[in-house]
Amino acid sequence: MTSQERPPALAIADFIHLLDEHMPQVRAGGFSVVDMGWGSCTMRVAASERTSRAGGTISGPTMFALADLALYGAVLSQVGNVPLAVTSDMNIHFLRKPPLRPLLGEARILKPGKRLAYGEVLIRSEDDPVPVAHATGTYAIPVG
Known part of the structure; x- marks a missing residue:
C-alpha cells in the first residue's frame, strides 16, 4: 500500500470533533474541513x-x-488524535490579491518526523487553480 492509498490516522469527523472541542473559534470563523x-x-x-x-x-x-x-490537519492525519501538536514555525508568502470568495488551503507533509513535521500549504480561491499564497511550516509533536 502506498502513502497515497494509506488512510489518514485521524478521520475527518474526528478532526472536526477535535476542532470543535479544543478550538470552537474555527467553525465560528467560517473554516471547514x-x-x-x-x-x-x-x-x-x-x-x-x-x-x-x-x-x-x-x-x-x-x-x-x-x-x-x-497544516495542523495534515500533521494529525499522520500522527492521529494529538491535540497538543503545535505550530513551531510558519512562513507565508502572499502571491496575489484574492477576490472576495471562499479560499481553499491544501496542505501536505513534506517531511514527517517523531517530534517535528514540516509541510507546505497552497492557498487558492475556490474554482481557481492559481495560488494566491504559499506557506511552509513546522509542527512540534509531543512525545509520550
Whole structure:
C-alpha cells in the first residue's frame, strides 16, 4: 500500500470533533474541513465580512489561519488524535490579491518526523487553480 492509498490516522469527523472541542473559534470563523488523506488536509474558509479587508479581498490573518489549520490537519492525519501538536514555525508568502470568495488551503507533509513535521500549504480561491499564497511550516509533536 502506498502513502497515497494509506488512510489518514485521524478521520475527518474526528478532526472536526477535535476542532470543535479544543478550538470552537474555527467553525465560528467560517473554516471547514474539505478533505483529509495520509499526510494531507484541505480546509476551506468562507468569504464574509468577518474574513474580508479593505479593497474587497480576504485578509492576510485569515489566510494565515487557513494555512495553519490545514497544516495542523495534515500533521494529525499522520500522527492521529494529538491535540497538543503545535505550530513551531510558519512562513507565508502572499502571491496575489484574492477576490472576495471562499479560499481553499491544501496542505501536505513534506517531511514527517517523531517530534517535528514540516509541510507546505497552497492557498487558492475556490474554482481557481492559481495560488494566491504559499506557506511552509513546522509542527512540534509531543512525545509520550
